[in-house]
Amino acid sequence: MTLHTDDTTDGTDALGRGDREPLLTVRDLRTHITTEGDPIRAVDGVSFRIDRGETVCLVGESGSGKSVTCQSLTGLVPQPPAEIVGGTVDFDGNSLLELEDSDLQAIRGSHIAHVFQNPQSALDPVYTVGDQLVEAITIHETVSEREAVDRGIELLGRVGIPNAAARVDDYPHEFSGGMQQRVAIAIALAADPDLLIADEPTTAVDVTVQARLIELFRELIDGGMSLLLVTHDLRVVAALADRVLVMFGGTIVERGPVEELFDRPAHPYTRELMASYDGVSRRDDRSARGAIPGDGCRFRGECPHAVDDCAGGDQPAFHPVESRDAHRAACVYYGPERDPATIGDPTVENERRLLGGPGGESRE
Amino acid sequence: MSERIGGADERSDPLLEVEDLETHFPITRGFLRREVGRVRAVDGVSFRIDRGETFGLVGESGSGKTTTALSALRLEEPTGGEIRFDGESVTDLSGADLRAFRRRAQLIVQDPNDAFNPRMTVGEAVAEPLALHGMNDAERRRRIVADLLERVGLAADDADRYPHEFSGGEKQRIAIARALVLNPDLIVADEPTSALDGRVQSDVLALLDDVRREFDVAVLFISHDIDVVRQFCDRLAVMYLGEIVERGPTAEVLNDPAHPYTRVLLGSVPSLDPSDRELARPLTDSVPEPSDPPAGCRFHPRCPDVIAPADVDLEPDLWRTVAAFRFSVRTGELPPEIDAARGTEDPEPGIDETTVREAFDLPGELPDDRAEEGVAAAAEAIARGDLDAATDTLAEAFPTVCGRESPADGDRHERQVRCHRYDSAVEATPRSSSRTLETDG
Ligand code: SF4
Numbered sequence: 001m002t003l004h005t006d007d008t009t010d011g012t013d014a015l016g017r018g019d020r021e022p023l024l025t026v027r028d029l030r031t032h033i034t035t036e037g038d039p040i041r042a043v044d045g046v047s048f049r050i051d052r053g054e055t056v057c058l059v060g061e062s063g064s065g066k067s068v069t070c071q072s073l074t075g076l077v078p079q080p081p082a083e084i085v086g087g088t089v090d091f092d093g094n095s096l097l098e099l100e101d102s103d104l105q106a107i108r109g110s111h112i113a114h115v116f117q118n119p120q121s122a123l124d125p126v127y128t129v130g131d132q133l134v135e136a137i138t139i140h141e142t143v144s145e146r147e148a149v150d151r152g153i154e155l156l157g158r159v160g161i162p163n164a165a166a167r168v169d170d171y172p173h174e175f176s177g178g179m180q181q182r183v184a185i186a187i188a189l190a191a192d193p194d195l196l197i198a199d200e201p202t203t204a205v206d207v208t209v210q211a212r213l214i215e216l217f218r219e220l221i222d223g224g225m226s227l228l229l230v231t232h233d234l235r236v237v238a239a240l241a242d243r244v245l246v247m248f249g250g251t252i253v254e255r256g257p258v259e260e261l262f263d264r265p266a267h268p269y270t271r272e273l274m275a276s277y278d279g280v281s282r283r284d285d286r287s288a289r290g291a292i293p294g295d296g297c298r299f300r301g302e303c304p305h306a307v308d309d310c311a312g313g314d315q316p317a318f319h320p321v322e323s324r325d326a327h328r329a330a331c332v333y334y335g336p337e338r339d340p341a342t343i344g345d346p347t348v349e350n351e352r353r354l355l356g357g358p359g360g361e362s363r364e
Numbered sequence: 365m366s367e368r369i370g371g372a373d374e375r376s377d378p379l380l381e382v383e384d385l386e387t388h389f390p391i392t393r394g395f396l397r398r399e400v401g402r403v404r405a406v407d408g409v410s411f412r413i414d415r416g417e418t419f420g421l422v423g424e425s426g427s428g429k430t431t432t433a434l435s436a437l438r439l440e441e442p443t444g445g446e447i448r449f450d451g452e453s454v455t456d457l458s459g460a461d462l463r464a465f466r467r468r469a470q471l472i473v474q475d476p477n478d479a480f481n482p483r484m485t486v487g488e489a490v491a492e493p494l495a496l497h498g499m500n501d502a503e504r505r506r507r508i509v510a511d512l513l514e515r516v517g518l519a520a521d522d523a524d525r526y527p528h529e530f531s532g533g534e535k536q537r538i539a540i541a542r543a544l545v546l547n548p549d550l551i552v553a554d555e556p557t558s559a560l561d562g563r564v565q566s567d568v569l570a571l572l573d574d575v576r577r578e579f580d581v582a583v584l585f586i587s588h589d590i591d592v593v594r595q596f597c598d599r600l601a602v603m604y605l606g607e608i609v610e611r612g613p614t615a616e617v618l619n620d621p622a623h624p625y626t627r628v629l630l631g632s633v634p635s636l637d638p639s640d641r642e643l644a645r646p647l648t649d650s651v652p653e654p655s656d657p658p659a660g661c662r663f664h665p666r667c668p669d670v671i672a673p674a675d676v677d678l679e680p681d682l683w684r685t686v687a688a689f690r691f692s693v694r695t696g697e698l699p700p701e702i703d704a705a706r707g708t709e710d711p712e713p714g715i716d717e718t719t720v721r722e723a724f725d726l727p728g729e730l731p732d733d734r735a736e737e738g739v740a741a742a743a744e745a746i747a748r749g750d751l752d753a754a755t756d757t758l759a760e761a762f763p764t765v766c767g768r769e770s771p772a773d774g775d776r777h778e779r780q781v782r783c784h785r786y787d788s789a790v791e792a793t794p795r796s797s798s799r800t801l802e803t804d805g
């Protein structure tokens with residue numbers, strides 16, 4: 001186990017939530033994917049923790065390993081081509097990576113639920129929504145058909161489907177995209193899960209629909225559920241997260257409470273990600289080309305500040321940002337030998353950004 | 365129609381003018397394909413793009429923004445209206461004239477994978493329009509392509525590679541090169557970056573912005589993404605259900621949205637400041653079908669600023685609660701407790717007038733007698749289970765000019781806003797509870 005990527009102690013006191021109990025603890029997770037040639041280190045030493053009632057957001061671009069990470073937790077990632085080669089996943093006292101498939105499936109059906117970008121992947125087109133809800137409810141509970149239907153209607157109402165009693169007999173295609181996502185969430189909630197893992201759940205819907213889904217997630221979290229939200233959209237992160245994990249090239253590069261991380265983005269990658277929201281493209285035309293290195297800092301091929309120390313070995317250690325232990329960046333400039341001021345002052349950039357947009361000061 | 369552009373009168377040099385554009389699709393049924401209705405995808409849209417200008421069309425799915433753009437290029441046949449390009453009508457062009465027009469107005473689509481024939485090299489793909497438009501000199505074509513590829517950030521010898529060898533962002537660069545190859549005056553870009561990741565997205569936008577300045581091309585930019593439009597467009601128009609509801613300089617519209625729909629749209633975009641987690645809410649969520657848009661203002665069943673009847677005297681917040689009640693009942697968006705009670709087979713579902721009022725956040729008694737009468741009758745009908753009666757009662761008790769008359773384009777500063785609140789003929793001030801308007805000097 002590599003200590004430097006382990007946040008199971010991060011900022012409990014700093015956040016004043018010492019009374020929270022960890023629900024999920026992931027340590028040094030490694031998932032490789034082999035399609036042709038050498039295996040790709042899709043997830044390479046990822047550690048994090050989610051407490052009960054907490055929302056953790058995993059942010060990154062496509063290919064960053066964020067989806068593979070969350071699919072590895074409950075064995076959803078197809079093996080092969082993927083292989084979980086290392087790490088532990090502890091969920092409420094169960095070591096998930098050591099469970100038999102059938103036990104893992106039982107946990108997926110009851111304690112951990114998944115929601116995906118495309119709701120169709122969770123809905124069967126040939127059964128009514130009611131049938132699918134009843135099935136999800138009766139998998140882990142013995143109730144009469146009538147009771148199951150009533151609970152199904154209640155769930156549909158809870159996720160904001162108007163006229164639920166009438167719509168329970170409709171087929172998935174009779175719902176709009178946003179409504180299908182609500183139905184998929186209702187099915188995921190049927191088992192009353194402790195943890196919902198949502199992978200880009202609002203990416204395919206319009207912003208006014210997204211706003212309603214965000215509110216729905218907030219209600220579920222208020223009800224005590226934990227949420228692991230995977231997204232590329234920093235605005236969705238700002239709207240929901242308690243804590244944020246920024247992923248690049250299969251590694252977490254920055255982590256911290258949402259306010260601190262948005263206020264003072266520290267890692268050069270995080271800063272670039274945030275800058276892309278105001279259209280300041282400081283990247284030269286070819287910066288996106290070339291393979292991501294498999295060792296050291298994975299961002300060094302694109303990083304304007306890279307030095308020799310950035311290469312080789314494991315990813316750079318996590319260092320506190322401005323002495324805040326809860327907010328840490330895996331970049332050599334935050335280590336004791338270097339001064340982070342040499343790579344720029346994030347607050348200056350951040351203020352300018354917040355002044356620019358409809359989501360910033362203008363909405364005050 | 366006339367349109368002023370902020371302090372740039374001398375630059376009034378229209379390239380594309382669209383007036384009252386209408387594109388309806390027939391809905392047919394049965395063996396004889398009898399027309400039973402029409403999808404009014406674009407319904408009376410007017411705008412103008414000047415030379416070298418970037419103009420954004422913003423809207424959610426079903427707003428008609430893509431159909432508007434495709435119709436303006438005549439890639440979709442408009443059913444009405446007038447399109448002028450460089451002063452000449454293109455509404456009735458055909459044959460060689462239509463081809464000549466299309467050569468000057470190029471399209472870039474959202475998914476770069478749709479844009480390329482996988483068996484053609486990148487060089488062939490970029491050169492294809494040249495060949496189609498009669499440039500037979502292969503050597504010259506090759507030189508032009510090599511130049512353009514370098515201009516968009518690729519290498520000249522990328523011409524011999526195939527599309528699948530490139531990333532999404534690179535393919536979109538190639539699409540930009542191909543759009544430029546005929547030296548067009550206008551590029552229509554339909555969500556050109558929405559399939560790309562954030563950083564690559566802003567790279568491609570920066571490139572598009574560079575080349576349009578360098579080649580002096582105007583861009584009609586279609587997007588659902590406010591961040592992207594803010595970065596890229598000089599002016600924009602916001603579309604809702606086939607109509608433009610607001611139009612003006614980008615910074616003004618985004619910093620101080622005037623139309624209630626624009627406010628709901630922008631207020632639904634989460635802030636990048638995690639301490640500001642407020643999200644806007646329309647009165648009702650259901651988006652009406654473009655085949656059956658609401659009468660009057662198309663946004664009225666969802667509009668938080670919908671105008672109260674003159675003889676109803678309620679505080680704005682209370683009026684909004686009543687209006688939300690009225691339209692939620694009409695669209696069937698009932699609070700779960702009411703909805704669930706209706707669904708059970710229990711003959712006495714256990715809801716009464718009080719439950720209904722509570723569920724809709726209505727006070728026990730409204731201060732206005734007429735309003736109270738209407739709300740009480742409707743609540744009673746809902747408790748009885750008669751939604752239709754409740755809908756009718758509310759419609760009668762709370763008629764609104766917004767549901768009766770279509771608003772005209774009102775002027776506010778340098779903007780057109782299609783809303784009765786900006787129409788001097790209607791007695792309703794644009795004052796509202798919106799945060800953005802209160803700070804407006
Ligand atoms: S570790 Fe080096 S390459 Fe990585 S972000 Fe920091 S400076 Fe850049």
Ligand code: SF4
Nearest residue numbers: 661664667766783784
């Ligand atoms: S006309 Fe009425 S309903 Fe339409 S946007 Fe204006 S206030 Fe709202």
